[in-house]
Amino acid sequence: xxxxALAEARAYQDRxxxxxxxxxxxxxxxxxxxxxxxxxxxxxPAPAALAIFAADHGVHAxxxxxxxxxxxxxxxxxxxxGGAVANAFAAQAGVPVTVVDVxxxxxxxxxxxxxxxxxxxxxxxLSRGPAMTADQAVRALEAGITVARDLVAAGxxxxxxxxxxxxxxxxxxxxxSAFAGRDAAEVTGRGTGVDDETYAxxxxxxxxxxxxxxxxxxxxxxVPPDGGEALRALAAVGGFEHAAIAGFVLGGAAARVPVxxxxxxxxxxxxxxxxxxxxxxxHCVAGHRSSEPGHAVALTHLGLRPLVDLELRLGEGxxxxxxxxxxxxxxxxxxDVATFDSAGVTEKPV
Amino acid sequence: xxxxALAEARAYQDRxxxxxxxxxxxxxxxxxxxxxxxxxxxxxPAPAALAIFAADHGVHAxxxxxxxxxxxxxxxxxxxxGGAVANAFAAQAGVPVTVVDVxxxxxxxxxxxxxxxxxxxxxxxLSRGPAMTADQAVRALEAGITVARDLVAAGxxxxxxxxxxxxxxxxxxxxxSAFAGRDAAEVTGRGTGVDDETYAxxxxxxxxxxxxxxxxxxxxxxVPPDGGEALRALAAVGGFEHAAIAGFVLGGAAARVPVxxxxxxxxxxxxxxxxxxxxxxxHCVAGHRSSEPGHAVALTHLGLRPLVDLELRLGEGxxxxxxxxxxxxxxxxxxDVATFDSAGVTEKPV
Numbered sequence: 200x201x202x203x204a205l206a207e208a209r210a211y212q213d214r215x216x217x218x219x220x221x222x223x224x225x226x227x228x229x230x231x232x233x234x235x236x237x238x239x240x241x242x243x244p245a246p247a248a249l250a251i252f253a254a255d256h257g258v259h260a261x262x263x264x265x266x267x268x269x270x271x272x273x274x275x276x277x278x279x280x281g282g283a284v285a286n287a288f289a290a291q292a293g294v295p296v297t298v299v300d301v302x303x304x305x306x307x308x309x310x311x312x313x314x315x316x317x318x319x320x321x322x323x324x325l326s327r328g329p330a331m332t333a334d335q336a337v338r339a340l341e342a343g344i345t346v347a348r349d350l351v352a353a354g355x356x357x358x359x360x361x362x363x364x365x366x367x368x369x370x371x372x373x374x375x376s377a378f379a380g381r382d383a384a385e386v387t388g389r390g391t392g393v394d395d396e397t398y399a400x401x402x403x404x405x406x407x408x409x410x411x412x413x414x415x416x417x418x419x420x421x422v423p424p425d426g427g428e429a430l431r432a433l434a435a436v437g438g439f440e441h442a443a444i445a446g447f448v449l450g451g452a453a454a455r456v457p458v459x460x461x462x463x464x465x466x467x468x469x470x471x472x473x474x475x476x477x478x479x480x481x482h483c484v485a486g487h488r489s490s491e492p493g494h495a496v497a498l499t500h501l502g503l504r505p506l507v508d509l510e511l512r513l514g515e516g517x518x519x520x521x522x523x524x525x526x527x528x529x530x531x532x533x534x535d536v537a538t539f540d541s542a543g544v545t546e547k548p549v
Numbered sequence: 550x551x552x553x554a555l556a557e558a559r560a561y562q563d564r565x566x567x568x569x570x571x572x573x574x575x576x577x578x579x580x581x582x583x584x585x586x587x588x589x590x591x592x593x594p595a596p597a598a599l600a601i602f603a604a605d606h607g608v609h610a611x612x613x614x615x616x617x618x619x620x621x622x623x624x625x626x627x628x629x630x631g632g633a634v635a636n637a638f639a640a641q642a643g644v645p646v647t648v649v650d651v652x653x654x655x656x657x658x659x660x661x662x663x664x665x666x667x668x669x670x671x672x673x674x675l676s677r678g679p680a681m682t683a684d685q686a687v688r689a690l691e692a693g694i695t696v697a698r699d700l701v702a703a704g705x706x707x708x709x710x711x712x713x714x715x716x717x718x719x720x721x722x723x724x725x726s727a728f729a730g731r732d733a734a735e736v737t738g739r740g741t742g743v744d745d746e747t748y749a750x751x752x753x754x755x756x757x758x759x760x761x762x763x764x765x766x767x768x769x770x771x772v773p774p775d776g777g778e779a780l781r782a783l784a785a786v787g788g789f790e791h792a793a794i795a796g797f798v799l800g801g802a803a804a805r806v807p808v809x810x811x812x813x814x815x816x817x818x819x820x821x822x823x824x825x826x827x828x829x830x831x832h833c834v835a836g837h838r839s840s841e842p843g844h845a846v847a848l849t850h851l852g853l854r855p856l857v858d859l860e861l862r863l864g865e866g867x868x869x870x871x872x873x874x875x876x877x878x879x880x881x882x883x884x885d886v887a888t889f890d891s892a893g894v895t896e897k898p899v
Binding site for chain 2: 215216217218219220221222223224225265266267269270273274276277280281282283284286287288290291292391392490506507508509510511512513517520521524525527528531532534535536537541542543544545547548
């Protein structure tokens with residue numbers, strides 16, 4: 200982040216016609232985006248674009264989700280037909296939706312709004328060995344970078360992450376366990392709704408994934424990876440959509456465009472992005488905090504504070520889309536609001 | 550609330566293409582609005598209208614705020630010129646702003662967007678006796694009802710409360726202390742920023758106001774008023790804008806239009822409205838939770854859960870405006886999202 204832009208933005212916030220600090224977290228959002236953009240006030244984050252990265256997961260065979268795998272491809276069709284919650288929230292926020300197939304376990308017909316970057320027909324089972332080859336992980340990362348670059352080239356000034364992939368909270372928990380160095384039980388949640396028996400199995404599967412893939416230290420604690428290890432850990436326990444979203448974050452950061460992270464899948468992916476580029480989180484805004492315990496762990500690790508906290512556990516970009524108008528409002532304050540001097544308002548005596 | 554519409558809305562939420570309950574608090578918002586409107590899905594809450602009720606307070610003379618009283622009228626001018634945070638947030642949300650003078654301590658020139666319903670040039674000092682006469686309190690209530698009715702007649706399908714009045718967190722604390730039956734120390738906050746000495750004085754002033762106005766029981770606990778007592782308590786320790794916002798809530802409820810409450814001033818006013826009409830909170834959505842401790846007390850008393858929780862302490866309607874797109878998104882889900890049947894998505898096995 201640009202220290203001069205950060206300092207300018209902080210000082211300017213205090214000249215605006217409002218009590219100092221009275222916009223709470225929104226002031227910090229605007230200041231952070233100024234630092235990330237290297238300009239105060241930061242650029243208006245509009246128009247925005249949502250990219251929903253869809254993929255399937257070999258670990259689904261372990262019974263970690265009550266939903267059949269076919270729901271991934273069915274929901275992709277629902278997104279493309281405009282019938283999902285993400286479409287409703289995107290319409291509300293005025294944000295176009297792009298769906299990116301990076302690994303759905305079925306061939307998809309061409310459709311407007313669908314970008315085909317399929318790396319494979321689902322990952323391998325992460326609990327039995329690496330989910331992806333190193334080459335696949337790199338290609339999925341590149342797909343995300345490319346989508347970000349293309350959306351920015353088409354005019355987007357804010358990127359919002361979305362995901363779809365039955366069983367992808369299992370891969371998210373494994374990534375967070377590895378990258379944040381926390382036990383599986385601390386970062387595994389009930390996803391879109393699993394019973395106690397399935398939950399216990401899910402925790403076991405996540406722990407097994409780390410051990411099988413050598414991401415477990417001798418002391419029994421996960422090893423926090425960084426640098427080159429990040430790519431190996433990503434390939435070992437990630438999903439194609441996690442890799443692509445990590446690339447999407449890197450692509451947004453490279454273009455100095457803010458990236459609003461959705462839920463736990465994006466949080467896990469952002470940990471990967473941060474390990475590959477420690478400056479990447481400067482360009483991220485945590486859209487919300489989901490019900491998944493791993494999400495809070497990931498956000499704390501990233502140093503990000505979520506804007507929306509309404510017990511969502513849907514994914515698709517839903518939380519990021521709800522946060523988008525709040526991010527816009529935070530930035531708009533720095534463009535539109537009068538200063539004490541310009542408005543002739545008496546300042547509070549010091 | 551209409552029990553049939555509530556039940557229909559709950560059942561319909563579970564048919565939509567999302568895991569049951571995965572939209573968390575938003576599902577409950579949509580269901581509540583269906584119950585309030587007596588229709589499932591509930592009507593789209595658009596367009597919305599923000600009304601900022603502005604007034605001054607005799608208790609300002611007690612030194613409860615570091616800001617000079619003239620800031621109220623200066624900020625009214627700032628709202629009318631479009632230079633305040635409320636204007637920026639309203640522009641972001643596409644909401645027109647109406648400013649209502651119900652008691653600013655200065656004569657205001659006519660201006661587009663200004664509604665003149667002045668009841669007095671500020672209230673009397675609530676710590677020395679009643680802030681308003683009973684007649685003034687009724688007229689201020691009526692002003693709020695009229696503004697709500699006029700905005701709905703002009704097409705508004707959602708009302709958002711706003712306020713401006715230097716020292717109005719003191720009156721809010723006194724109202725919440727009286728209506729929620731809590732000690733002054735539990736419900737008094739630092740407003741837009743007071744030092745320790747001023748804070749201690751503010752707590753004393755609130756306690757004194759309750760005692761002076763006979764709102765203190767023999768045991769030393771405030772008496773929770775209801776029915777006819779509500780009007781007396783409002784007149785005793787409220788502000789003109791509190792009375793008007795209480796009326797605004799009643800007017801919205803009467804028109805079956807949702808009212809998004811802003812911060813602690815609206816929370817205090819909604820307690821008054823709820824005492825006058827126990828069904829009024831059914832039509833209210835708590836836009837946010839401010840930093841003021843009394844606000845959380847008021848919301849708990851009203852049974853409302855805030856949507857935004859970002860440490861705002863500005864007022865003006867800022868928190869309500871941030872919540873408005875979230876409310877719209879919650880309702881839009883019920884209009885736009887496909888069902889499992891219609892989209893051909895496999896349901897989770899029971």
